[in-house]
Amino acid sequence: MTSAETHGETVLTEHFANVRGVRLAWFEARQTGVPVLALHGHFGRGRAFAALAESLAPRHRVIALEQRGHGHSGRGDGDFSPDAYVADAADFLRGLGLGPVVVLGHSMGGVTAFRLAARHPDLVRALIVEDGGAFNRRPDIPHPVLDVRGWPRRAPTLAALRRAIEAQGIPDAGYFLESAVEHPDGWGLLFDHDDMMASQQALVGDWWADWLGSRCPALLVHGLDSFVLPTAMAREMAARRPGTVLRELPGCGHWAHDDDPAAFAAAVREFLDTLEP
Incomplete structure (x- = not known):
């Protein structure tokens, strides 16, 4: 496929x-x-x-x-x-x-x-x-480890998702927004926050x-x-x-x-x- x-x-x-x-x-x-x-x-x-x-x-x-x-x-x-x-x-x-x-x-x-x-x-x-x-x-x-546990799971718009991530102390959310997609209940990221915490901690x-x-x-x-x-x-x-x-x-x-x-x-x-x- x-x-x-x-x-x-x-x-x-x-x-x-x-x-x-x-x-x-x-x-x-x-x-x-x-x-x-x-x-x-x-x-x-x-x-x-x-x-x-x-x-x-x-x-x-x-x-x-x-x-x-x-x-x-x-x-x-x-x-x-x-x-x-x-x-x-x-x-x-x-x-x-x-x-x-x-x-x-x-x-x-x-x-x-x-x-x-x-x-x-x-x-x-x-x-x-x-x-x-x-x-x-x-x-x-x-x-x-970048702590993403408090990052938003959903936001009403892509711009709102950017603002919410940058409010967590990220100067530019552009890199992370490569994983942004629109779901039925709003905009979110493709990766799972808890999975990324586990992956970073393992490294x-x-x-x-x-x-x-x-x-x-x-x-x-x-x-x-x-x-x-x-x-x-x-x-x-x-x-x-x-x-x-x-x-x-x-x-x-x-x-x-x-x-x-x-x-x-x-x-x-x-x-x-x-x-x-």
């Missing part, structure tokens, strides 16, 4: 796959080119990579998976552990007959990406990690062993204004893992792909050009 939707100026085809008993959605802009698996972060959508897909075409084909509990994907049995996300990504790639591929991940998706490389090296030929840290625990990370931990557990080439993209990945940690991650290139993007925060899409795409493209065919 497929459908089409437009994100910006990019037309995306949405597909669905049964992965480990969970119905997962995934997007692509075209069916040709060297495949790149893209994994969003918490609260995100696969279609957030539409601009990147356009920038990398026609040489590369971005396959953006909506991870369990996000977007149009099902929540399965409610297991939102990091291991569940890794197992989903591995089975998804095998189901498409792909691998080894370049795997790109943002934030939580970045942790999934480098853990996938450590645990399933046959599926990953290179890594691109955007602001996903090897350590996610206080005191290094002051706020590893609190020390992931250094997984970051250092693969040997493939890697690009670490870090927004210098990020409040999630400290610059000192990003530099340590690059220094400790052989074959890792660090690209620091000034003027960008945690969502570098949104803050400066051109710079982010250029960093990704330059790295991809260094890989052997």
Whole structure:
């Protein structure tokens, strides 16, 4: 089953796959080119990579998976552990007959990406990690969990939903509103608030062993204004893992792909050009 939707100026085809008993959605802009698996972060959508897909075409084909509990994907049995996300990504790639591929991940998706490389090296030929840290625990990370338990479940309009989210201390709700849909009883978000709390809490931990557990080439993209990945940690991650290139993007925060899409795409493209065919 497929459908089409437009994100910006990019037309995306949405597909669905049964992965480990969970119905997962995934997007692509075209069916040709060297495949790149893209994994969003918490609260995100696969279609957030539409601009990147356009920038990398026609040489590369971005396959953006909506991870369990996000977007149009099902929540399965409610297991939102990091291991569940890794197992989903591995089975998804095998189901498409792909691998080894370049795997790109943002934030939580970045942790999934480098853990996938450590645990399933046959599926990953290179890594691109955007602001996903090897350590996610206080005191290094002051706020590893965004508390969304008090966020509105419904609002009468999309504008009202934005205002209600921003009233919770979010400066710009745009990222979260990618998941906004109109229900019979008003506007709400596709993800479940409690599921996202469980998923974030499960990601609190020390992931250094997984970051250092693969040997493939890697690009670490870090927004210098990020409040999630400290610059000192990003530099340590690059220094400790052989074959890792660090690209620091000034003027960008945690969502570098949104803050400066051109710079982010250029960093990704330059790295991809260094890989052997």
